[in-house]
Amino acid sequence: MSMVSIYLDYNASTPIDPAVAAAMRPFLDEAFGNPASGHWASTPAKAALEQARAQVATLLGCAPDEIVFASGGSEANNLAIKGTFFALQNKGEHIITTAVEHPAVLAPCRFLERLGAGVTYLPVDATGRVDPEAVRRAITPRTVLISVMHANNEVGTIQPIEEIGVIAREHGIRFHIDAAQSVGKVPTRVDALGVDLLTIAGHKLYAPKGVGALYVRRGTTLEPLIHGAGHEQGRRAGTESALLAVGLGTACALAQDLAPMTHVRALRDRFWKALQDRFGDRVVLNGHVEYRLPNTLNVSFVGVAGAEVLASLDGVAASTGSACHAGRVELSPVLAAMGIPEKIGMGAVRFSLGRQTTDAEIDTIIALLGGTFARSAS
Missing domain, CATH: 3.40.640.10 (Type I PLP-dependent aspartate aminotransferase-like (Major domain))
Incomplete structure (x- = not known):
């Protein structure tokens, strides 16, 4: 458990x-x-x-x-x-x-x-x-x-x-x-x-x-x-x-007080930087770099299905941008409309942060993801 x-x-x-x-x-x-x-x-x-x-x-x-x-x-x-x-x-x-x-x-x-x-x-x-x-x-x-x-x-x-x-x-x-x-x-x-x-x-x-x-x-x-x-x-x-x-x-x-979103944005950006530092071009950002909600990080893990990523993050509540039906990956209509290739979109996961999100939680997820990629590469 x-x-x-x-x-x-x-x-x-x-x-x-x-x-x-x-x-x-x-x-x-x-x-x-x-x-x-x-x-x-x-x-x-x-x-x-x-x-x-x-x-x-x-x-x-x-x-x-x-x-x-x-x-x-x-x-x-x-x-x-x-x-x-x-x-x-x-x-x-x-x-x-x-x-x-x-x-x-x-x-x-x-x-x-x-x-x-x-x-x-x-x-x-x-x-x-x-x-x-x-x-x-x-x-x-x-x-x-x-x-x-x-x-x-x-x-x-x-x-x-x-x-x-x-x-x-x-x-x-x-x-x-x-x-x-x-x-x-x-x-x-x-x-x-x-x-x-x-x-x-x-x-x-x-x-x-x-x-x-x-x-x-x-x-x-x-x-x-x-x-x-x-x-x-x-x-x-x-x-x-x-x-x-x-x-x-x-x-x-x-x-009315948007100050908490400054902290959330900083956490989101730290999360993204940590993913880039650890996984390099195996992670791809979905969405606009600048014109984006301060709490939202939608990333694709290249070569790994989003559902597989979420399954490995046992106890972490997030969502995936694709679904597997009868062995075939179906992108969300949003990713499809953006022209995201299936090989990229299949690994999409949306992490959306909030007021209660902590640095320790982000660190825990980074560590868990490291284990996922190590298993997928073996």
Whole structure:
């Protein structure tokens, strides 16, 4: 049985921050009223809900009434994409996105194609970045939405959002970004980014699973996904959870301080340098060297399958960028879209660091990897 227990899969999910858990705890026993009711039991729940909304808004640099609470990043993405399509059908049906988006964007787009939408899936370069001029060229008179992720969940590549935002504004086209991976790691002020819609996922941000938010710029109309009693200013029906909102709000308040990411970046860079020093050209970086999330290190171990690497790292939680089916390696759609050769991509492993990652943990993984390569070479 492994004595090692190291978590390096923060892009998949983060632990709940102790401060977030402490803020939520009273709402398990108290303040249980429906925030929409008008009596004593609802007052503290309503106050907590609106305080949380203000905390999310402060992080993004927007007004509280521009924040819509949702069940997570997937719902927020679906609301942004489907909500725009149905609200603007009289103007057009064309959507522009990229080939490396999260399934929570790609799947809604494919669904809308069945309803008559035209979707352009733009290619990316070898680092995972889309060319803003390709976005400009893809625009048609019927384009109603551009949806591009802020940072990629697999390789960490950060897209040229500001440049795309300028293009979207020039053409009067709504611009949505999936910022599930970037919020709390890099600045995400909506005006600086030039976006109309922005997605947050709580469990990527040291908040609980089951809560997220969508920023909706004032004047942006959306057809709700969930129809009902008109909660969230009529944009998302369903009784709000003060418990979950408080969790997300507290996490966003903590995320205003990006100083911890300086330490995480330093650890990530030390990890990469140690891999290069020890294994040389047997390790290859996937993603952009500079425009990359400070916590993400996606590397390919040449000549070794990613699944084999992870299996050897007993007790280390990370993820692989390829899967083996019937003896054949299948790259993730992201690596495939980047043009990563199969012989390189088959060895991809994503290590995503977090606030709790330590130097000792990185040293332990380097030592474990040394054993893996020694065995593979013998």
